[in-house]
Amino acid sequence: MTFDYNHPFLNGETKKLWIGGEWVEARSGETFECMDPSRGEAATLVSRGGPDDIDAAVAAARSALEGEWANWTPVDRQALMHKVAQAIDDRFEDLARIESIDMGAPLSRTALFRAWVKRTFNYYAALAASTRGDVFSNSAPGKFMAYSHKAPVGVVGAIIPWNGPMITQFWSICPTLASGCTLVLKPAEEAPLSTLMLAEIMHEAGVPAGVINVVPGPGPTAGNALASHMGVDKINFTGSTLTGRKIIEASASNMKRVALELGGKSPDIVFADADLDAAATGAAMACFANTGQICFAGTRLFVERSIYDDFVERVAAVGKMLKVGPALSDDSQLGPLTSQAQFDRVNRYFNAANADGARLVTGGEPLDIGGGYFVPPTVYADVSNDMTIAREEIFGPVLSAIPFDTEEEAIALANDTVYGLGGGVWSRDVGRVHRVAHAIKTGMVWANCYGVTDPAVSFAGTKQSGYGVKGGPYAIEEFQTAKTVWINMG
Ligand code: NAI
Ligand code: MG
DSSP states (O other), X not given: OOOOOOBTTBSSSXXXXXXXXXXXXXXXXXXXXXXXXXXXXXXXXXXXXXXXXXXXXXXXXXXXXXXXXXXXXXXXXXXXXXXXXXXXXXXXXXXXXXXXHHHOOOHHHHXXXXXXXXXXXXXXXXXXXXXXXXXXXXXXXXXXXXXXXXXXXXXXXXXXXXXOHHHHTHHHHHHHHHHTOEEEEEOOTTSOHHHHHHHHHHHHTTOOTTTEEEOOOOIIIIIHHHHHOTTXXXXXXXXXXXXXXXXXXXXXXXXXXXXXXXXXXEEEEEOTTSOXXXXXXXXXXXXXXXXXXXXXXXXXXXXXXXXXXXXXXXXXHHHHXXXXXXXXXXXXXXXXXXXXXXXXXXXXXXXXXXXXXXXXXXXXSOBOSTTSOBXXXXXXXXXXXXXXXXXXXXXXXXXXXXXXXXXXXXXXXXXXXXXXXXXXXXXXXXXXXXXXXXXXXXXXXXXXXXXXXXXXXXXXXXXTTOOOOBSSTTGGGGGEEEEEEEEEOO
């Protein structure tokens, strides 16, 4: 299979860092190969950012924060956001294609982000112009008025993973522009290309130099330099729980604000009274979408025992029907895993499942498709909630199906995890839907659907899935600090 790899952004030149409104080489002169996981080959070379480059980017962001950008009114920023949204929309096909080449999601998926990105800009643009403060009634002796207004928190560092930069980066870019902050974005080495391409598009649309900077580089060096930097006021991190813990430690340097969206092992509970056709497709896609590389993937499927065998077969049948193939192939529904490391990791979990005695229903071994990192949708039955595959975040299309007898047991099993990101419940009993949704200890629960998101609705984790809100009216406050002023009216 060969596909057309011509792309305006892949011109054979090394992709540089975007700092202060310019392309610059890494201070070390080092580069790394940015892989195309569908082929297992390098797509391009990228400059490898390190601590010195992070220093330069933070300096550029600080100087922009304290420069002309500080004088932009909310309506100026709102208008800019609409222009940027249009510029992104005009180039969307190229962006979707670069994302597909870089991280492996098929075009059938990355093309879907178009409407979502537009909505996100529109929503945050509305917030940009509708921020307000408070006047507090108070009983301090004397005559005082106290009010607070919302100031931008300052220089924000965003560290994002590789499983969907075309969504994740906007959770930082949009509130940065809306609030008047500035940003240093460190994409993952596995998938930096859409973020780099976007930097230039946004600049051409009028984002001032230094307001958004992009420095790809390794986590332990570039990422750590950003998280520990004395000149960064807040870190927005999305990634693994393990690294999230390191981010908190690094942030202690200057006690910067931190928001963390981390891993998950989300439960999806199917009762016998559900619409089982809808539930089978929904439960399959809750786990298999994006080849299982989604933080809120519903990877623990709890099924009422009376329908267990039949339902597990139905979910496996959906998995078998999904077309796995290269990202640029028009008929691919699932692409490869994003990296060799991820491929090795998922294969280790196949071995762990076998060793623990789980019953393989479908999948369970790698696919040989043109050198890429392919694995099939995989279902294990007769899994117990204490097996490795039911406890650890795999980040691959691997579903653990676990039977239950009562609602109480399903809830207890669902909550028996260190994570608390997503969850699902499938039932026609409206009382039960609400009971279970309330009882599952996660930031989000979907009933008779799974994984719906919208920028206007809050998205957040609990427990070891992290803290800090994306989306919804509170999200912009994560990028603001309330400043109180006392006036002596005596
Ligand atoms: P990771 O959490 O280490 O990487 C995410 C981002 O953090 C990348 O930009 C990386 O460069 C950066 N990073 C890594 N170490 C850092 C450090 N010490 N300081 C600052 N930044 C650092 O995840 P990785 O290694 O790419 O994937 C391993 C596993 O993590 C996956 O198999 C998956 O289970 C989980 N993961 C979960 C994600 C989620 O959204 N829930 C996203 C990515 C990975
Ligand atoms: Mg790549």
